[in-house]
Amino acid sequence: xxxPVDAQDNLPHAYGGPSCRGVLRTNPDDFRVTEIPLVEPxxxxxxxxxxxxxxxxxxxxxxxLLARHARVRNADVGYAGMKDRNAVTRQWLSVRLxxxxxxxxxxxxxxxxxxxxxxxxxxxxxxxxLRGNRFRLRVREFRDERGRLEQIMNSLEAGGMPNYFGxxxxxxxxSNLTGASALFGGVRGRLDRKRRGLYLSAARSMLFNRVxxxxxxxxxxxxxxxxxxxxxxxxxxSFVPEMIDPVIMQRLADMDIHPSGPLWGAGYQxxxxxxxxxxxxxxxxxxxxxxxxxxxxxxxxxxxxxxxxRDLAWGLExxxxxxxxxxxxxxxxxxxxxxxxxxx
Numbered sequence: 001x002x003x004p005v006d007a008q009d010n011l012p013h014a015y016g017g018p019s020c021r022g023v024l025r026t027n028p029d030d031f032r033v034t035e036i037p038l039v040e041p042x043x044x045x046x047x048x049x050x051x052x053x054x055x056x057x058x059x060x061x062x063x064x065l066l067a068r069h070a071r072v073r074n075a076d077v078g079y080a081g082m083k084d085r086n087a088v089t090r091q092w093l094s095v096r097l098x099x100x101x102x103x104x105x106x107x108x109x110x111x112x113x114x115x116x117x118x119x120x121x122x123x124x125x126x127x128x129x130l131r132g133n134r135f136r137l138r139v140r141e142f143r144d145e146r147g148r149l150e151q152i153m154n155s156l157e158a159g160g161m162p163n164y165f166g167x168x169x170x171x172x173x174x175s176n177l178t179g180a181s182a183l184f185g186g187v188r189g190r191l192d193r194k195r196r197g198l199y200l201s202a203a204r205s206m207l208f209n210r211v212x213x214x215x216x217x218x219x220x221x222x223x224x225x226x227x228x229x230x231x232x233x234x235x236x237x238s239f240v241p242e243m244i245d246p247v248i249m250q251r252l253a254d255m256d257i258h259p260s261g262p263l264w265g266a267g268y269q270x271x272x273x274x275x276x277x278x279x280x281x282x283x284x285x286x287x288x289x290x291x292x293x294x295x296x297x298x299x300x301x302x303x304x305x306x307x308x309x310r311d312l313a314w315g316l317e318x319x320x321x322x323x324x325x326x327x328x329x330x331x332x333x334x335x336x337x338x339x340x341x342x343x344x
Contacts, residue, residue, distance in 0.1 A: 031333075163331055231257065
């Protein structure tokens with residue numbers, strides 16, 4: 001079961017490729033992320049919602065710290081999304097106290113962690129319970145070598161970006177894909193649930209990226225094809241329009257709906273449509289991966305091929321480029337940056 005380990009580097013760009021160079025993530029302050037929550041604390045219940053700011057720590061380490069401090073199980077700590085270690089990030093977590101006394105959260109404050117808010121809530125935070133993330137990035141030693149920065153920024157703002165899964169999804173040097181290949185080939189021993197989930201997610205993400213890359217190369221990633229399932233922006237809801245009429249075309253232009261690609265799993269039904277034919281062509285030779293995902297019990301789903309880039313702003317500060325933008329949940333800032341910047 002072969003796959004290109006460097007598939008992320010080879011994925012086609014939507015707007016002609018990056019025209020700029022710069023140095024990314026010199027220190028955590030260069031990459032700032034603020035979670036955009038989906039729910040508001042209701043002020044009551046057995047859970048405590050904590051807004052935290054962290055640096056040099058991943059979400060998993062914070063989960064363990066909060067559980068230890070509150071003397072609860074790790075499973076009693078919930079969060080909506082994972083956040084980078086090498087960054088300054090703000091996010092919400094929940095701690096189920098269930099009759100236990102609420103500890104002094106301020107005792108956890110340090111140079112790498114701050115508790116910003118603590119509010120009671122009736123439910124545990126679940127993965128995906130966020131609207132998206134707001135980013136503020138600094139690119140040092142910035143050079144616009146081809147003078148195309150403004151053009152690319154305008155294109156991203158107007159047309160969005162390819163909704164590729166980011167390289168972090170696949171692990172260091174594709175290690176999660178290596179694990180998935182071994183899993184599907186039956187050569188791995190027993191895996192814990194988390195590790196197995198990482199491998200399966202990486203496998204279906206790789207297949208999705210292949211389809212999206214094929215559509216980007218063909219210039220169809222941002223337009224609807226006859227018989228294609230379209231996804232409502234910011235939602236899992238989808239539909240197949242009877243025809244691509246002016247109303248559908250306007251909704252596409254307004255970023256209200258998006259073309260979709262496969263998240264492979266059980267339940268796929270072949271269709272004789274232009275988009276289905278393109279997907280089959282993109283996934284030619286990947287049958288073992290498809291069959292492995294079908295056997296794993298994952299349900300076949302669809303994901304938007306395009307992601308809106310909202311609240312986009314940029315400017316120069318000395319030799320640095322400052323960027324601000326918002327992305328919906330499941331979309332990657334690293335994917336946007338590869339449209340703009342060559343790191344180094």
